[in-house]
């Protein structure tokens with residue numbers, strides 16, 4: 001028997017010609033009703049190409065904002081308006097403008113985990129899936145300021161052997177993963193492969209067999225015969241890993257790495273958002289016009 005909430009969501013989705021987009025960290029039951037589950041890049045690409053009239057964005061605020069800017073003729077709603085990203089809140093547009101005064105010729109690369117206003121003050125955007133490619137596309141003689149994630153920035157800098165200036169931002173959920181957690185698990189499971197997100201600290205990344213975006217992490221077990229994986233990212237990803245590879249074992253580096261903001265969305269709230277058509281996410285046009293350019297440049301390069 002189908003869950004009545006799931007049934008109601010299906011009815012409302014049809015009625016409003018809606019699409020449900022869910023990030024890989026969403027609760028399992030939300031991922032299961034979504035039309036598309038993915039990483040930040042995949043979700044932006046889906047938003048950009050959908051012909052739905054309404055996008056129900058199950059993720060955090062900056063993701064819904066990005067969708068709203070890419071689809072100005074569509075309505076974008078979030079099931080919980082309080083689902084923000086603490087890392088995105090670690091930099092404001094005013095702080096970035098002040099920093100740029102100190103480095104007048106700098107090229108600003110902003111991680112998609114940032115507000116629309118910060119994107120509007122930046123030159124180009126990136127996600128964890130394409131950050132290395134985006135930075136590599138910038139001429140070598142240009143100085144780069146990477147905001148707001150210092151961990152992703154340091155990872156990209158080490159891949160490209162390139163100096164960059166970093167903002168002092170970070171993801172609290174990924175920084176709860178300690179190298180001790182990974183070392184301990186690896187000693188108990190010596191054959192396990194270690195796969196981590198680049199928002200982890202450099203000492204955790206140094207232990208990894210593979211570093212990737214959330215969708216990259218989901219693809220990785222498909223490309224090798226290993227049966228066990230130590231997973232260094234937000235624990236919501238385990239749902240899809242276990243669903244996709246039922247014969248493999250996935251061990252969270254630590255059960256502490258959960259993102260309370262991602263988990264604010266629930267199946268009931270998805271239904272209510274479709275009933276009430278809220279909470280609508282909009283971006284003032286004077287900001288959107290500038291921020292859209294930085295996102296579009298990234299999409300063109302991806």
Ligand code: 13P
Nearest residue numbers: 039040041127128213214
């Ligand atoms: P992805 O783009 O890899 O899905 O990451 C988004 C995010 O918020 C990670 O914490």
Ligand code: SF4
Nearest residue numbers: 085086087171173259
């Ligand atoms: Fe932000 Fe970290 Fe949550 Fe991702 S996991 S949304 S970076 S706080």
